[in-house]
Amino acid sequence: MDVTQVYKFGKTLGSGSFGSVVYGVNRFTRERVAIKIISKVMCHRKGIKIHDILREIKLLSKVHHENVIGLVDWYEDDGCFYIITKLAKGGELFDRIMEESFFSEQDAVKVITKLLHAVIYLHDHGIVHRDIKPENILYMNPYDNDSIVLCDFGLATYISPNRPKLFGTPGTPTYRAPELFLNNGHDNKVDIWGIGIIAYILITGRVPVSQDSNVKRFLELVNHPAFPTFVEPDETSPLSASSKDFVRICLNTIPEKRPTARELLNHPWISGHTAYNTYNLIPNIRANFNAKKALQLAIRKVIMENNLKKLKALNEEVASATIVNANILSVPVPRNSNESLFSYKSSNSSFESLLSGCDGRSRSSSVVSMLSMEDLDEKQRRKSSLSVHILQDLVKTVTENSDELGI
Numbered sequence: 218m219d220v221t222q223v224y225k226f227g228k229t230l231g232s233g234s235f236g237s238v239v240y241g242v243n244r245f246t247r248e249r250v251a252i253k254i255i256s257k258v259m260c261h262r263k264g265i266k267i268h269d270i271l272r273e274i275k276l277l278s279k280v281h282h283e284n285v286i287g288l289v290d291w292y293e294d295d296g297c298f299y300i301i302t303k304l305a306k307g308g309e310l311f312d313r314i315m316e317e318s319f320f321s322e323q324d325a326v327k328v329i330t331k332l333l334h335a336v337i338y339l340h341d342h343g344i345v346h347r348d349i350k351p352e353n354i355l356y357m358n359p360y361d362n363d364s365i366v367l368c369d370f371g372l373a374t375y376i377s378p379n380r381p382k383l384f385g386t387p388g389t390p391t392y393r394a395p396e397l398f399l400n401n402g403h404d405n406k407v408d409i410w411g412i413g414i415i416a417y418i419l420i421t422g423r424v425p426v427s428q429d430s431n432v433k434r435f436l437e438l439v440n441h442p443a444f445p446t447f448v449e450p451d452e453t454s455p456l457s458a459s460s461k462d463f464v465r466i467c468l469n470t471i472p473e474k475r476p477t478a479r480e481l482l483n484h485p486w487i488s489g490h491t492a493y494n495t496y497n498l499i500p501n502i503r504a505n506f507n508a509k510k511a512l513q514l515a516i517r518k519v520i521m522e523n524n525l526k527k528l529k530a531l532n533e534e535v536a537s538a539t540i541v542n543a544n545i546l547s548v549p550v551p552r553n554s555n556e557s558l559f560s561y562k563s564s565n566s567s568f569e570s571l572l573s574g575c576d577g578r579s580r581s582s583s584v585v586s587m588l589s590m591e592d593l594d595e596k597q598r599r600k601s602s603l604s605v606h607i608l609q610d611l612v613k614t615v616t617e618n619s620d621e622l623g624i
């Protein structure tokens with residue numbers, strides 16, 4: 218059956234790299250769910266293969282733990298995959314914390330403990346999550362602080378004695394473990410780094426090292442003996458020595474020296490009642506985490522504006538060219554692809570029509586060209602790629618700010 222015959226689609230819950238996650242209701246059972254819509258076109262453009270999507274679904278179907286999001290079902294049609302999961306009604310970790318008026322180290326410990334249980338379960342089953350970050354930690358229930366679940370298995374994979382090391386550089390730059398940049402292989406200790414980052418953000422509102430494209434600088438910073446440094450703004454919110462120790466051992470740059478998730482459960486900060494409960498971390502978290510979000514938004518806006526300018530310039534060039542053969546302007550079909558399930562042409566046309574304001578002349582126009590076929594082809598490719606980037610940024614910005622925009 219078609220997904221729309223079974224589920225009614227609702228508002229957007231979140232946006233990711235390859236599509237969005239929307240609210241859904243099962244037309245027959247009335248069960249409320251989350252539907253992750255993964256666009257095949259977007260995946261192809263980002264080099265994601267069908268088997269990567271199928272692996273996310275397969276992994277999700279195998280995991281059954283109270284701190285891991287549960288799979289309900291999945292569907293596929295010509296344009297998209299639809300991964301149906303249980304609805305996390307409490308939203309993302311930091312959005313929820315931001316609503317609290319008091320949040321102490323002991324509350325942070327509760328979050329980290331749940332996360333540790335999720336990671337122990339995954340590691341025991343030979344699964345590495347590889348994308349532990351705030352947006353992937355959700356609350357199942359808005360009124361239950363214990364209902365934490367880890368979601369997004371898009372980068373998760375299996376590790377085993379036969380395959381002890383993984384390769385590639387998955388994950389979001391800010392949350393990536395240093396070994397991911399060294400190309401010597403990585404293992405499940407990347408998740409421990411992720412837990413260290415979350416713990417650091419929970420107690421300070423900051424990220425320990427803001428990692429940009431400069432890998433050399435990032436590696437210098439994390440290998441500095443003082444890393445990670447803790448900024449304690451005033452005596453109203455000091456951090457316990459054990460909280461800092463917990464973060465430090467998770468953020469050891471040598472993966473073998475990082476404890477396992479099970480060992481971390483016995484750390485004094487987690488089990489030894491050394492976490493402070495009198496100091497409120499909220500003002501700090503709010504100031505730092507919100508400031509970072511605002512900065513990201515401003516940066517994305519500038520990138521989007523620049524891309525729009527480039528797209529307009531490209532449109533003007535292409536529009537003043539001769540197209541002897543109208544086919545020359547057809548949407549470029551990716552080469553060397555054996556993934557016949559992808560329907561690039563139709564999906565690309567819909568991107569173009571969405572961006573019709575920017576897209577200038579139609580492909581059937583017959584004008585005088587000063588450009589070679591190759592030039593035109595290349596420019597069309599750049600146009601398509603820019604359009605997709607602008608659209609992605611736009612969708613991301615709008616969904617992340619839907620409250621402010623009142624939609």
Ligand SMILES: Nc1ncnc2c1ncn2[C@@H]1O[C@H](COP(=O)(O)OP(=O)(O)O)[C@@H](O)[C@H]1O
Pocket residue numbers: 230231232233234235236238251253286302303304305306308309352353355368369370371
């Ligand atoms: N089961 C769910 N319930 C509620 N919101 C969800 C659920 N799954 C995902 N989301 C929201 O959608 C966002 C993107 O989902 P995610 O699976 O992380 O996709 P991506 O791989 O694109 O990052 C999440 O950060 C979260 O805000």
Ligand SMILES: [Mg+2]
Pocket residue numbers: 233352353369
């Ligand atoms: Mg995600």
